[in-house]
Amino acid sequence: MKIYLAGPDVFRPDALAWAEQARALLQRHGHHALIPLDNTETTAAGIYRANIALIAEADAVIANLNPFRGCEPDSGTAFEVGYAIASKKTVIGYLDDDRPQIEKLAGSVDAQGMSIENFGLPINLMLGIPCRIVRGSLTDALALLDGD
Known part of the structure; x- marks a missing residue:
């Protein structure tokens, strides 16, 4: 399978090393990694178009x-998750902490007095419902995908 890796990992100080490790992990599982760092675009519009093409x-x-x-x-x-869901792609998300959001944020309102969702989900329902969520890392998400 060709698997797009979405996430803020591209902003890590060791982003290139992370990408190579992720690529090797997917390759060991028989998959091909599509990583935003693979494109050569340097403008905002170019990066957007290139990432959309990789998701497609x-x-x-x-x-x-x-x-x-x-x-x-x-x-x-x-956004990338929403685009992938709208494109009928399987999406698996991973989190270090999969406790319900209301528990993680310690209350029914945040510091600004805004309500916190109480659906027992670890993230906002617009991500928590359409995505399959796994507690852990890229490795755990890949294991869930391979278990299909």
Whole structure:
């Protein structure tokens, strides 16, 4: 399978090393990794188009849905997941902490007084319902995908 790897990992200081490790992991499982860092685009519009093309080429998407720059997943990753779902792709998300969101955020309202969803999901329902969620890492998400 061709698997698109969505997530904020492209912003890591060791992003290129991470990408090579991820590519090797998928290859050991008989898959081909499609990673946003693979494209050569340098403009915002070019990167957007290239990533959309990679998602279109993919058979499935594995998404790092861990909090990024706050308590929610990366907004670009959330878009990519939505695009993949709309394109009828299988999407598996992984999280370090799969406790219900209301438990992680310790209450029914946040610091701004806004309500916190109480559906027993570890992330917002718009990601938690259409994605298959696994607690763990890329390796765990890949194992779930391979278990289909």
